[in-house]
Amino acid sequence: MKVHELVARCALARESADPMKSVRGVLEDLRGDIAEIERTLGYISGVGGNARQVFYRSPDLTLLKVCFPNGRRTPPHDHGAWATILLLSGEEKNTLYRRDNGALRKASQVTLTPGSILTMRADTVHVAECLSDKPAIGLHVYGGDIFELPRRMWNPETLEEHALDWALYENFARIASKAASAPAP
Ligand SMILES: [Fe+2]
Numbered sequence: 001m002k003v004h005e006l007v008a009r010c011a012l013a014r015e016s017a018d019p020m021k022s023v024r025g026v027l028e029d030l031r032g033d034i035a036e037i038e039r040t041l042g043y044i045s046g047v048g049g050n051a052r053q054v055f056y057r058s059p060d061l062t063l064l065k066v067c068f069p070n071g072r073r074t075p076p077h078d079h080g081a082w083a084t085i086l087l088l089s090g091e092e093k094n095t096l097y098r099r100d101n102g103a104l105r106k107a108s109q110v111t112l113t114p115g116s117i118l119t120m121r122a123d124t125v126h127v128a129e130c131l132s133d134k135p136a137i138g139l140h141v142y143g144g145d146i147f148e149l150p151r152r153m154w155n156p157e158t159l160e161e162h163a164l165d166w167a168l169y170e171n172f173a174r175i176a177s178k179a180a181s182a183p184a185p
Helices: 003-014 019-029 031-040 166-178
Strands: 054-058 061-068 083-089 092-100 103-112 117-120 125-130 136-142 152-154 161-163
Touching (some): 003 061
Antiparallel strands (some): 083 136, 092 125
């Protein structure tokens, strides 16, 4: 599969009446081809922030290849849009939060293995971490331009809310990665 074919499938699903469900359907159909998709996206590093992860960006759709190395844990963050992840390789734990009167509350957790799909609504906050020795690599599809949408992140120690700022995000990621686990308020 070529990159433009992957983009075309997701972009067509984005035009449907229920884009989140339709995009999930596209990713379900791709489950048998995850090795090929990983080869196709081999030219994207996936490490070093969204700018080195993106391979398609438009006002209503962003496509990323995201690579979390061993030991990497994100701070709690949202995406400003719904999101669907298809894990291509490795193992990735996701801790999901809801907001309760503005405060984060842990809602659930799910561990993704190759072929697993996770869908998050626009108001979902999560922490992602690599559980495997090798990197956790995923295809991420977002229902908006996540480079422009207002997004939030939380200090992993104090759970203070911030507007997304990449320099501060990396600082928070270093702190989060040293902790024993994702915050569990
Ligand atoms: Fe995320």
